[in-house]
Amino acid sequence: MSPEPPASPHAVRTLTDPAERRRAFDLFLSTLHHGPLTDEAWEAHGHAPDEHWLGLDGDGPDDPVGSAYSFPTRLTLPGGAVVGAAAVSGVGVRPDRTRAGRLSALMRAQLAAARDRGDVATVLRASEAAIYGRYGYGVASRGEHVRLDARPDWRPGAPAGGTVRMLGPDRAATVLPALQERLAARRPGGMTRSPRWWRRALRPAGPTAGQYKGVAVHTGADGADDGFAVWGVVEGDLRTGGGDEVEIQQLWADGPDATAGLWRFLTGLDLSSGVRGWSRPLDEDLDLMLADARRHRVTGRGDDLWLRLVDPGAALAARSWGEGMPVVLRVHDPLLGGGTWRIGPGGAAPAAGAVADLECAADGLATVFLGDRAPSRLVAAGRCSEHTAGAAARADALFAVTGPAPWCGTFF
Numbered sequence: 001m002s003p004e005p006p007a008s009p010h011a012v013r014t015l016t017d018p019a020e021r022r023r024a025f026d027l028f029l030s031t032l033h034h035g036p037l038t039d040e041a042w043e044a045h046g047h048a049p050d051e052h053w054l055g056l057d058g059d060g061p062d063d064p065v066g067s068a069y070s071f072p073t074r075l076t077l078p079g080g081a082v083v084g085a086a087a088v089s090g091v092g093v094r095p096d097r098t099r100a101g102r103l104s105a106l107m108r109a110q111l112a113a114a115r116d117r118g119d120v121a122t123v124l125r126a127s128e129a130a131i132y133g134r135y136g137y138g139v140a141s142r143g144e145h146v147r148l149d150a151r152p153d154w155r156p157g158a159p160a161g162g163t164v165r166m167l168g169p170d171r172a173a174t175v176l177p178a179l180q181e182r183l184a185a186r187r188p189g190g191m192t193r194s195p196r197w198w199r200r201a202l203r204p205a206g207p208t209a210g211q212y213k214g215v216a217v218h219t220g221a222d223g224a225d226d227g228f229a230v231w232g233v234v235e236g237d238l239r240t241g242g243g244d245e246v247e248i249q250q251l252w253a254d255g256p257d258a259t260a261g262l263w264r265f266l267t268g269l270d271l272s273s274g275v276r277g278w279s280r281p282l283d284e285d286l287d288l289m290l291a292d293a294r295r296h297r298v299t300g301r302g303d304d305l306w307l308r309l310v311d312p313g314a315a316l317a318a319r320s321w322g323e324g325m326p327v328v329l330r331v332h333d334p335l336l337g338g339g340t341w342r343i344g345p346g347g348a349a350p351a352a353g354a355v356a357d358l359e360c361a362a363d364g365l366a367t368v369f370l371g372d373r374a375p376s377r378l379v380a381a382g383r384c385s386e387h388t389a390g391a392a393a394r395a396d397a398l399f400a401v402t403g404p405a406p407w408c409g410t411f412f
């Protein structure tokens with residue numbers, strides 16, 4: 001049974017009026033230290049009726065002090081099931097009203113609304129890592145920031161890639177959304193994007209007006225499109241002799257051949273000294289394809305997708321499982337109510353009253369759910385309790401994923 005959340009003094013309102021949404025979005029931008037949107041940028045941002053917007057009033061309804069919104073998405077789980085989820089963004093509280101429980105009020109309202117709509121999960125990208133764990137979010141996938149020198153020597157036998165063709169903005173807007181949706185359905189953590197997301201990512205005008213944006217699609221040996229890249233160029237500093245660098249904004253590839261084909265293309269571009277990628281999937285393995293692996297440098301690693309299971313029973317039932325003996329997992333969730341499930345190779349089923357082998361909070365379950373981290377690592381880190389010897393190792397085998405590593409690759 002869900003425990004009653006403590007009453008909040010902050011009244012959260014659903015915003016349907018576009019003008020109110022725009023004020024809420026400008027408030028959010030201000031919490032990120034950005035100025036308000038221009039009319040043109042708001043036009044490009046667009047007003048989508050299927051989004052769910054929340055606001056907190058200050059001295060009146062025209063004076064928002066808190067905001068959060070979400071758009072509907074479809075999230076891929078291990079094994080390929082795709083479930084409905086809410087992609088959360090626009091979260092901000094005005095600096096003169098912070099640390100008084102307003103974010104908590106927004107989060108509670110948002111999670112309750114997502115559950116009432118039947119969403120299985122909510123997902124977000126976090127500005128800071130210390131904020132969202134308390135609301136049951138965990139880092140479900142991670143990415144690596146990388147740099148690959150231009151024109152590296154590829155090992156003999158490394159995937160050669162297929163053909164690459166460039167697209168103009170109009171063609172890109174037609175081809176890329178469907179291709180990304182197909183590719184995102186092949187990777188745990190992959191998610192669909194809203195039309196607005198695409199408009200903002202591909203529009204030639206707006207904050208990046210005048211900057212170069214390249215788009216290319218990769219076609220495999222079977223003649224089907226199986227990857228794409230969107231990139232910009234960061235100008236080098238002539239004073240230090242630094243050359244221009246290609247900066248990947250998006251790169252999706254279905255397997256090593258498409259990955260190599262797109263990276264070969266980008267690293268082969270003239271007038272560039274290297275290619276930078278931010279939050280790339282952990283299994284991209286470019287270093288294994290190079291004659292000199294150090295021409296590929298991992299410059300950092302960070303959290304990719306933050307996941308919150310709103311309906312953990314549905315989520316556990318929908319994903320696939322590895323081999324081995326079952327485990328009983330108890331999940332504590334003061335916000336939405338936890339539960340106990342028996343998980344085995346054949347699936348997961350509620351097991352109320354069963355003795356738990358493993359116990360964790362909602363953020364712990366989210367952290368292991370897509371297969372990025374093994375449950376035993378959470379036990380070792382003190383984030384999950386093992387009550388039955390060997391249960392964590394059994395859970396490792398069950399939660400393990402085969403195939404592409406979990407990765408979202410969408411910033412929203």
Ligand SMILES: CC(C)(COP(=O)(O)OP(=O)(O)OC[C@H]1O[C@@H](n2cnc3c(N)ncnc32)[C@H](O)[C@@H]1OP(=O)(O)O)[C@@H](O)C(=O)NCCC(=O)NCCS
Pocket residue numbers: 031032091092093094097098099100101102103104105125126127128130131134
């Ligand atoms: C992050 C932000 C939304 C928090 O809003 P808030 O109204 O101050 O949050 P609350 O008062 O509801 O805080 C709830 C809890 O989170 C903690 N918390 C809030 N912001 C935190 C932060 N940035 N780092 C660590 N803890 C934080 C509070 O201390 C509080 O902890 P408690 O429950 O143990 O008392 C607000 O500071 C903000 O707008 N920041 C700038 C924009 C931003 O980063 N938005 C998030 C985009 S993903």
